[in-house]
Amino acid sequence: MDIEKANAEATERMMGAQPVLVGLRKALDVVPGMRENLLLHAGPPITWERASGPMRGAITGALIFEGKAEDEAGARALVESGEIELEPCHEHQAVGPMAGVICPSMSVYVLENKTHGNKAYSNLNEGYGKVLRYGAYSQEVIDKLRWMEDVMAPALADAIEASEGLDIRALLSESLHMGDEGHNRNKAGSILYTTKLAPFIVKVADADVASEILRFLGDNALSVLNPVMGACKAMVDAAHGVEGSTIVTVMARNGTDFGIRVSGLGDRWFTAPVATPQGLYFPGFEAEDASGDIGDSTIMETAGIGGFAMATAPAIVNFVSGTPEDAMNATLEMYEITYAEHTHFTIPVLDFRGTPTGIDVRKVVEKNLTPRINTGIAHKDPGVGQVGAGLVRPPMQMFEEALGAFADKYGY
Amino acid sequence: MDIEKANAEATERMMGAQPVLVGLRKALDVVPGMRENLLLHAGPPITWERASGPMRGAITGALIFEGKAEDEAGARALVESGEIELEPCHEHQAVGPMAGVICPSMSVYVLENKTHGNKAYSNLNEGYGKVLRYGAYSQEVIDKLRWMEDVMAPALADAIEASEGLDIRALLSESLHMGDEGHNRNKAGSILYTTKLAPFIVKVADADVASEILRFLGDNALSVLNPVMGACKAMVDAAHGVEGSTIVTVMARNGTDFGIRVSGLGDRWFTAPVATPQGLYFPGFEAEDASGDIGDSTIMETAGIGGFAMATAPAIVNFVSGTPEDAMNATLEMYEITYAEHTHFTIPVLDFRGTPTGIDVRKVVEKNLTPRINTGIAHKDPGVGQVGAGLVRPPMQMFEEALGAFADKYGY
Numbered sequence: 001m002d003i004e005k006a007n008a009e010a011t012e013r014m015m016g017a018q019p020v021l022v023g024l025r026k027a028l029d030v031v032p033g034m035r036e037n038l039l040l041h042a043g044p045p046i047t048w049e050r051a052s053g054p055m056r057g058a059i060t061g062a063l064i065f066e067g068k069a070e071d072e073a074g075a076r077a078l079v080e081s082g083e084i085e086l087e088p089c090h091e092h093q094a095v096g097p098m099a100g101v102i103c104p105s106m107s108v109y110v111l112e113n114k115t116h117g118n119k120a121y122s123n124l125n126e127g128y129g130k131v132l133r134y135g136a137y138s139q140e141v142i143d144k145l146r147w148m149e150d151v152m153a154p155a156l157a158d159a160i161e162a163s164e165g166l167d168i169r170a171l172l173s174e175s176l177h178m179g180d181e182g183h184n185r186n187k188a189g190s191i192l193y194t195t196k197l198a199p200f201i202v203k204v205a206d207a208d209v210a211s212e213i214l215r216f217l218g219d220n221a222l223s224v225l226n227p228v229m230g231a232c233k234a235m236v237d238a239a240h241g242v243e244g245s246t247i248v249t250v251m252a253r254n255g256t257d258f259g260i261r262v263s264g265l266g267d268r269w270f271t272a273p274v275a276t277p278q279g280l281y282f283p284g285f286e287a288e289d290a291s292g293d294i295g296d297s298t299i300m301e302t303a304g305i306g307g308f309a310m311a312t313a314p315a316i317v318n319f320v321s322g323t324p325e326d327a328m329n330a331t332l333e334m335y336e337i338t339y340a341e342h343t344h345f346t347i348p349v350l351d352f353r354g355t356p357t358g359i360d361v362r363k364v365v366e367k368n369l370t371p372r373i374n375t376g377i378a379h380k381d382p383g384v385g386q387v388g389a390g391l392v393r394p395p396m397q398m399f400e401e402a403l404g405a406f407a408d409k410y411g412y
Numbered sequence: 413m414d415i416e417k418a419n420a421e422a423t424e425r426m427m428g429a430q431p432v433l434v435g436l437r438k439a440l441d442v443v444p445g446m447r448e449n450l451l452l453h454a455g456p457p458i459t460w461e462r463a464s465g466p467m468r469g470a471i472t473g474a475l476i477f478e479g480k481a482e483d484e485a486g487a488r489a490l491v492e493s494g495e496i497e498l499e500p501c502h503e504h505q506a507v508g509p510m511a512g513v514i515c516p517s518m519s520v521y522v523l524e525n526k527t528h529g530n531k532a533y534s535n536l537n538e539g540y541g542k543v544l545r546y547g548a549y550s551q552e553v554i555d556k557l558r559w560m561e562d563v564m565a566p567a568l569a570d571a572i573e574a575s576e577g578l579d580i581r582a583l584l585s586e587s588l589h590m591g592d593e594g595h596n597r598n599k600a601g602s603i604l605y606t607t608k609l610a611p612f613i614v615k616v617a618d619a620d621v622a623s624e625i626l627r628f629l630g631d632n633a634l635s636v637l638n639p640v641m642g643a644c645k646a647m648v649d650a651a652h653g654v655e656g657s658t659i660v661t662v663m664a665r666n667g668t669d670f671g672i673r674v675s676g677l678g679d680r681w682f683t684a685p686v687a688t689p690q691g692l693y694f695p696g697f698e699a700e701d702a703s704g705d706i707g708d709s710t711i712m713e714t715a716g717i718g719g720f721a722m723a724t725a726p727a728i729v730n731f732v733s734g735t736p737e738d739a740m741n742a743t744l745e746m747y748e749i750t751y752a753e754h755t756h757f758t759i760p761v762l763d764f765r766g767t768p769t770g771i772d773v774r775k776v777v778e779k780n781l782t783p784r785i786n787t788g789i790a791h792k793d794p795g796v797g798q799v800g801a802g803l804v805r806p807p808m809q810m811f812e813e814a815l816g817a818f819a820d821k822y823g824y
Contacts, residue, residue, distance in 0.1 A: 177727040178591040178600050179760075188590050191603045195630035198606070199623040202614045210619075211611040218607035314760035315589040324761050348591075348726035349736050349761060 001410055003362075006244035010263045011340035011358035014239035014247075014303065019111040019120065019231035020165040024157040028104035031121050033092050035104065039063075040089040042100025042296040043254025044269040047086070048079040052255030054291050057135030057382030058099030059086070064137060065145050066103050072137075072382060088259075090250050091267075094121040095233045095296035097225055098133035098378055099255070106145075107153040111168065111230040116238045122230035124148050124156075127220040134378045134385040135291075152213050159200035166196055168231035171224070172305065173344050176355070181313035182228055183297055183306030184320055184374040184389055190223035229296065232303035239263055239358070246406060247339060248359040251302045251371065251394060255294035255378070258394045262361055262402050265409065270402045272395035277377050279390015280321045291380040293392050298373050304342045304357030307372035307391070308334045312347045312355075320374050320389050330372045331356065337363040337371065361406065364399040413822055415774075418656035422675045423752035423770035426651035426659075426715065428527050431643035432577040435522035436536075436569040439514050443533050445504050446516055451475075452501040454512025454708040455666025456681040459498070460491040464667030466703050469547030469794030470511030471498070476549060477557050478515050484549075484794060500671075502662050503679075506533040507645045507708035509637055510545035510790055511667070518557075519565040523580065523642040528650045534642035536560050536568075539632040541797065546790045547703075548797040564625050571612035578608055580643035583636070584717065585756050588767070593725035594640055595709055595718030596732055596786040596801055602635035641708065644715035651675055651770070658818060659751060660771040663714045663783065663806060667706035667790070670806045674773055674814050677821065682814045684807035689789050691802015692733045703792040705804050710785050716754045716769030719784035719803070720746045724759045724767075732786050732801050742784045743768065749775040749783065773818065776811040 027034050034040075039062055041055060048056065056072065059079060063069035069078055078084040089096050096102050100123075108121040126144060130136040160166070171192055172180075178188030194217040202210045217223045240249040245263035252259055259269040274293035281287065300306030310316060311331035314324035331347065334356035341354030359371055370393040377388040439446050446452075451474055453467060460468065468484065471491060475481035481490055490496040501508050508514050520533040538556060542548040572578070583604050584592075590600030606629040614622045629635045652661040657675035664671055671681040686705035693699065712718030722728060723743035726736035743759065746768035753766030771783055782805040789800040 179589055188600055188603075191600075191607045194610070195603045195606050195626075198610050198630060199627040202619050202622045202626060207614050207619070207622075210614045210622075214607075214614065215611040218610060317760075324763055348729075351736055 001244045003244055003246055006242050006264060007247050007339045007358065007360060010239040010242040010245040010247040013116065013242070014235050014358060015340065015343045016115050017235040017238040018114045019168050019234035020114050021109055021160060021168055021227050022112045022165045023110040024107050024153060024160055025110055027102050027106050027108045027121070030110060031092050031094055031108060037083060038085050038087060038104065040092055040094055040096065040100070040102040041086055041254060042089060042096050042098065042294060043252045044257050044259030044271045045088055046254045046256055048076055050256050052291050052294060053381040054135030054294060054378040055099050055255045057137050058101040058132050060382065061132045061137030061141055062101045062103040064142055066105060089296055090252055093119060093233065093237065095229045095299050096123050096133065097229060097297045098295040098376060099135055100296045101132065107149060107157070109227050109230050111227065111234045113234040113238055118234060118237050120230045120233035120237060122226040122233070124153065125220060125222050125226045127216065127222065130385050135382050136385040137383055151209060152216065155201060155205035155209060155213055158204035159197050162200040162204060163197060168227055169344055172228060172231070176305065176309055176312050176345050177348055179313050179315055181306055181309040181316055181374065183300040184376065185313045185316045186225050186228065187221040189228060190221050191218060193224040193227065194218045229299050232299040235303045236299060244410060246361045248302055248361060251298040252296045253293045253298065255292050258293060258398060260394070260398050260402060262406065265402060265405055268405065270398040272397040275392055275395065277375050277390040277392035279377055279388050280319065281388035282386070285387035289379050289387050291378040293375065294378055295375065297375065301371050301373050302359065304345055304355045307374045309345065309347065309355045310374065311350055316374070320391055322391070333369065334372060336367055337369050361399050361402050365403045370394050370396055370399070413656040415656055415658055418654050418676060419659050419751045419770065419772060422651040422654040422657040422659040425528065426647050426770060427752065427755045429647040429650040430526045431523040431532065431580050431646035432526050433521055433572060433580055433639050434524045434577045436519050436565060436572055437522055439518050439520045439533070440516035442522060443504050443506055443520060448516055449495060450497050450499060450516065452504055452506055452508065452512070452514040453498055453666060454501060454508050454510065454706060455664040456669050456671025456683045457500055458666045458668055460488055462668050464703050464706060465793045466547030466706060466790040467511050467667045469549050470513040470544050472794065473544045473549030473553055474513045474515040476554055478517060501708055502664055505531060505645065505649065507641045507711050508535050508545065509641060509709045510707040510788060511547055512708045513544065519561060519569070521639050521642050523639065523646045525646040525650055530646060530649050532642045532645035532649060534638040534645070536565065537632060537634050537638045539628065539634065543797060546797040547794050549795055563621060564628065567613060567617035567621060567625055570616035571609050574612040574616060575609060580639055581756055584640060584643070588717065588721055588724050588757050589760055591725050591727055593718055593721040593728055593786065595712040596788065597725045597728045598637050598640065599633040601640060602633050603630060605636040605639065606630045641711050644711040647715045648711060656822060658773040660714055660773060663710040664708045665705045665710065667704050670705060670810060672806070672810050672814060674818065677814060677817055680817065682810040684809040687804055687807065689787050689802040689804035690733070691789055691800050692731065693800035694798070697799035701791050701799050703790040705787060706790055707787065709787065713783050713785050714771065716757055716767045719786045721757065721759065721767045722786065723762055728786070732803055734803070745781065746784060748779055749781050773811050773814050777815045782806050782808055782811070
């Protein structure tokens with residue numbers, strides 16, 4: 001068995017995937033396996049008992065949003081009784097930032113990989129402040145979700161349809177030349193996204209609603225985060241399932257466990273307890289307020305952007321800590337553990353070198369070097385929200401276990 | 413007389429100026445000294461006889477737009493007879509890109525420096541292809557100007573008023589962290605501009621018109637070029653007229669002559685023949701098609717951005733030629749001839765160092781080092797348009813003459 005050949009194929013598929021945003025639909029109607037009593041969540045599988053504060057908060061909020069619970073105790077009862085089931089987004093072709101909770105009546109972006117035909121899904125971005133994805137679930141949070149679902153989503157759905165699709169890989173290629181790394185900094189991408197949809201939004205909504213939507217999308221430097229996550233999911237899914245490949249196709253955290261999947265090792269999760277991110281805290285918060293690492297947004301690093309593309313986003317250090325030199329070094333270091341250099345995502349300051357793409361489990365273990373990840377930091381208690389942003393690395397143990405499993409399966 | 417103190421004052425005024433886009437009005441109604449038979453143009457004073465091809469083309473187009481001429485011969489007759497007069501934009505608190513022709517019935521952006529109270533003006537940007545500013549004047553060019561004036565301008569004027577003003581210095585601070593250098597690359601700035609105005613545009617225009625305007629602004633990576641030029645003009649005007657200052661407050665070209673003005677030397681122009689930019693040409697064109705250096709957009713470099721901020725815009729080399737390392741070196745070199753480092757415009761990759769700001773005539777001459785300029789390249793014949801983009805330097809002779817005049821006036 002030729003691992004090199006398998007990894008070349010996996011990374012070529014990952015980079016050759018062309019995810020286009022083709023729609024926005026109710027999760028229940030489009031997400032494979034979605035059902036009335038199911039909540040999807042970030043990371044590998046989790047139970048209520050082992051769930052982190054922000055994950056419990058987001059589950060509670062989603063069940064309030066669905067009209068199925070009134071508070072945390074009610075949510076807990078539904079989940080612990082099995083009446084409401086929890087499954088990872090990743091097991092349903094979906095991804096969600098932070099807690100990543102997607103419930104049946106939420107709208108999700110539909111990304112279609114035009115090269116290989118697979119689809120992926122992600123929810124709408126709520127912006128900053130008190131938001132469900134960071135575990136907040138006050139009335140203010142639910143009201144915003146309601147407005148997003150009832151007012152914004154129908155117009156956005158019509159606008160996306162009228163646009164005949166937005167090529168998110170092309171948008172990312174552009175935004176990476178505009179100081180974004182695509183994970184914690186999506187400022188350029190979000191206004192590119194807003195600008196591209198604006199001519200359609202004004203035609204499908206009345207003036208006041210269109211104005212409100214354009215302000216919401218334009219003021220939120222994370223508007224495009226979720227479509228980008230969906231696009232990255234479509235890319236890595238295209239690279240999954242290549243026999244004999246040691247390329248990582250999923251990295252995701254639920255606040256308790258970090259989990260990875262490997263292209264040549266099927267749907268098995270390799271998990272280990274999450275670390276706590278190191279970074280900069282918002283005024284009034286400090287390191288001891290932080291939840292463990294959480295979210296599916298590590299799909300970015302899995303696809304060769306985010307922490308791997310920090311060299312192209314030196315201004316991000318104001319948000320995640322460190323210096324522009326650290327940012328450059330983060331990218332240079334990631335070439336050590338990746339198989340390819342991206343053919344569509346390039347870094348001008350490195351003479352347009354492609355971003356380090358396709359984490360190779362062998363290299364991670366052999367060089368004793370784990371991936372670098374940029375991330376938001378949630379409060380450890382349910383109901384609070386974001387407290388900062390920073391940097392984190394996944395536990396080495398998962399990669400060692402995956403390599404062991406690879407050896408067992410393939411005799412490597 | 414203390415030159416250092418004067419230069420400190422001039423550069424502090426330049427950097428302390430806070431230009432806000434407060435309106436869009438007919439030039440005749442707001443530009444000081446504008447009159448029915450006047451055309452403003454880029455650079456120092458020029459006659460028809462000495463005017464370059466693109467300047468003649470733009471004058472012709474403006475007079476067709478005003479309904480005063482039908483062709484180049486008609487335009488020439490009006491200008492040579494003195495019936496139509498030509499004066500520099502810079503002598504009317506205005507600036508225009510490339511030929512920079514502003515006629516009485518064109519709308520101009522109104523920039524107000526909130527710190528010192530002075531105002532500055534610039535026209536609307538036409539986008540790419542066949543455009544007046546590059547000397548094209550076919551029916552297609554005039555039709556687009558008509559749409560801009562009759563359809564877009566009224567809506568934009570209402571939207572700017574409803575916005576209560578856009579702080580262009582703040583927008584530039586942001587776009588310089590998004591891969592723009594503010595002169596030849598205004599991609600981020602233009603979508604920031606579009607995104608900020610969009611919520612207002614949809615409220616003041618009907619849906620079809622709003623959609624058309626949003627597409628026009630959003631697809632044009634130079635939408636914000638003219639408001640930024642106006643903002644830079646407001647900044648450098650605030651630094652002009654400081655007794656004993658050797659800081660350059662105007663650099664401008666009309667396609668034939670380059671002209672500069674110096675803070676401590678009043679309104680006198682120091683001029684010399686322009687060079688021809690070196691750069692990359694569009695398919696089908698080559699160096700011998702190029703007009704001499706033209707445009708008021710060197711106001712950017714005068715204010716500390718553009719070629720001076722290239723280190724923050726490495727992706728620009730795909731457009732103007734060179735390598736990311738050249739771009740970095742351009743900025744580093746400009747620290748040699750400037751007095752200050754900008755307090756609002758910073759370069760992340762240089763550890764957020766301020767851009768080199770305030771060209772000091774003494775340093776230019778003493779170090780035998782002229783400013784670096786990014787620029788578009790026009791075809792040398794009237795009626796053709798843009799043929800490329802590149803780099804150019806102003807003639808040293810002007811700086812030497814200015815230093816001589818400074819010595820004469822101040823005994824330096």
